[in-house]
Amino acid sequence: MKVVVTRTLKNVVKIKYDNGMLNVVANCFVTRKRLRKIIEENSAWINAKKEKDDSKQAEKIQTQAPCEPLNKAHNLARRTEREIDSQVIKEIFAGKKTVIMGDVVNVVKSMSNKTYLEGSSLYISEKSFADRESRVKAIKAFLRKMAGLYVACEVSSFGSSASLCPSKIEFKDVSDGWVKCSLATQRILCVDYRITQLPLNLRTYLIAHAFAHFYIPTHDENFWNYISNLLPRYEDYRKQLDEYDFLKDI
Numbered sequence: 001m002k003v004v005v006t007r008t009l010k011n012v013v014k015i016k017y018d019n020g021m022l023n024v025v026a027n028c029f030v031t032r033k034r035l036r037k038i039i040e041e042n043s044a045w046i047n048a049k050k051e052k053d054d055s056k057q058a059e060k061i062q063t064q065a066p067c068e069p070l071n072k073a074h075n076l077a078r079r080t081e082r083e084i085d086s087q088v089i090k091e092i093f094a095g096k097k098t099v100i101m102g103d104v105v106n107v108v109k110s111m112s113n114k115t116y117l118e119g120s121s122l123y124i125s126e127k128s129f130a131d132r133e134s135r136v137k138a139i140k141a142f143l144r145k146m147a148g149l150y151v152a153c154e155v156s157s158f159g160s161s162a163s164l165c166p167s168k169i170e171f172k173d174v175s176d177g178w179v180k181c182s183l184a185t186q187r188i189l190c191v192d193y194r195i196t197q198l199p200l201n202l203r204t205y206l207i208a209h210a211f212a213h214f215y216i217p218t219h220d221e222n223f224w225n226y227i228s229n230l231l232p233r234y235e236d237y238r239k240q241l242d243e244y245d246f247l248k249d250i
């Protein structure tokens with residue numbers, strides 16, 4: 001069974017079985033070992049869901065018109081589920097909401113001067129909340145801080161698993177794309193700080209992309225073969241990244 005883990009800052013571990021896939025949403029500090037244990041502990045529930053789903057699918061196939069492309073319908077449903085609603089995008093542009101690690105969170109006024117994330121809300125000071133410009137500024141400052149704290153750890157962990165060590169890690173405002181590919185030949189890993197807004201699978205893809213440039217400077221066939229060996233679903237991730245492109249325009 002395919003297991004897809006999405007990391008979140010929320011203090012949760014949620015398991016959902018859907019169309020032969022186990023979707024796990026877990027706090028970023030829950031280790032893979034712990035997740036495996038949780039899945040193991042819930043195996044009876046998962047198997048029951050799977051059996052129910054399998055029989056439903058069999059029923060569906062029997063009643064479906066023979067020419068209906070099942071996979072296409074399924075992909076379409078998943079795509080709609082993932083897309084961020086246009087009204088929500090408006091609120092994100094207004095600094096009333098933001099996206100953190102793939103989750104949409106509300107931006108709300110805090111009683112203190114600190115910026116912090118709690119539940120599904122990002123608290124910013126009353127002064128910063130006053131107008132759009134100040135809200136966006138406070139959100140961006142928080143994203144930069146998160147990049148230094150969390151993404152730097154992800155980069156180190158990817159680097160040690162691939163036995164690669166960057167000479168420098170930089171989180172900047174990368175105007176074109178999410179990674180500054182040209183700096184990688186000097187082993188400088190320069191990633192847009194807004195990478196913190198993306199879900200884990202897309203962050204991993206971008207980190208792998210940056211590391212791949214240590215060996216291959218251009219986006220040629222060898223480059224994509226290298227990426228494909230690391231992340232066989234990289235083409236899906238590239239497409240998914242398009243959905244988050246608007247974040248770079250805020």
Ligand SMILES: [Zn+2]
Nearest residue numbers: 181209213219
């Ligand atoms: Zn590149």
